[in-house]
Amino acid sequence: KQEVTQIPAALSVPEGENLVLNCSFTDSAIYNLQWFRQDPGKGLTSLLLIQSSQREQTSGRLNASLDKSSGRSTLYIAASQPGDSATYLCAVLGTFDGTSYGKLTFGQGTILTVHP
Amino acid sequence: SQTIHQWPATLVQPVGSPLSLECTVEGTSNPNLYWYRQAAGRGLQLLFYSVGIGQISSEVPQNLSASRPQDRQFILSSKKLLLSDSGFYLCAWTANSNQPQHFGDGTRLSIL
Numbered sequence: 428k429q430e431v432t433q434i435p436a437a438l439s440v441p442e443g444e445n446l447v448l449n450c451s452f453t454d455s456a457i458y459n460l461q462w463f464r465q466d467p468g469k470g471l472t473s474l475l476l477i478q479s480s481q482r483e484q485t486s487g488r489l490n491a492s493l494d495k496s497s498g499r500s501t502l503y504i505a506a507s508q509p510g511d512s513a514t515y516l517c518a519v520l521g522t523f524d525g526t527s528y529g530k531l532t533f534g535q536g537t538i539l540t541v542h543p
Numbered sequence: 544s545q546t547i548h549q550w551p552a553t554l555v556q557p558v559g560s561p562l563s564l565e566c567t568v569e570g571t572s573n574p575n576l577y578w579y580r581q582a583a584g585r586g587l588q589l590l591f592y593s594v595g596i597g598q599i600s601s602e603v604p605q606n607l608s609a610s611r612p613q614d615r616q617f618i619l620s621s622k623k624l625l626l627s628d629s630g631f632y633l634c635a636w637t638a639n640s641n642q643p644q645h646f647g648d649g650t651r652l653s654i655l
Contacts, residue, residue, distance in 0.1 A: 431586075458641055470549075470633055470646035471587075478641070516587070520640070529575060529594075529640030530602075533587040 429454045429521050433534035440507055440541055448502040448537045450517035455498050458520040462491050462502050465514045465536070474515075475502070507541045514538050545570035549634050549647035557655050562607075562621040564650050566634030569615065574636040576617040577644065578609055581631040593617060629654045 430453045440446055459478045463471040475484045475491040477500070483492040490503040500517060518531040546569045556562060568574050578590040589602045591609035599609050606625050610618045617634060634647040
């Protein structure tokens, strides 16, 4: 059974800092890994998707890396801003009972607070 | 562009009452559809997924059911709600399983 762990559970940083969020998964047989952002009381917004054959993806100030063999991913946020404050979730795409794929397994998330 | 709608945004229901939450997707055809529940202090749990009209798969045994009467409509139901059904329910869609999942704004369900 796939398990996804995110460290740290919470992070508070001053504006302007570069920061790293970590995600690890137990089963390396994944198809892709997604990073999401969730604002309080809202749904999830997809930030980055890394296919299992890729090493990293970048979007603006965000860079996500994937080391499938070691079961790890990191989300790097450059020059953090107060507007980046949210919960960040990673999820890995695997299979339903080893057949058709499409099942996302989520971590518990990292609550990020960026203070001015 | 594609959009996903969920309603209602919040719902307060007594124990034992029925439930119907609706999710619709616009701007795409034959999407994969998902229902998740996010309980306080816990991660997202996949409840149901559907790859086509009338095709529903359940991930966990529970007091809930799902239906897909139309291509872009996904409904979550219960005949009798339990206290443990409280939570934040999210609907999501994807064009195919290897593409990003896109989420609705969710329904906050409180059972009294």
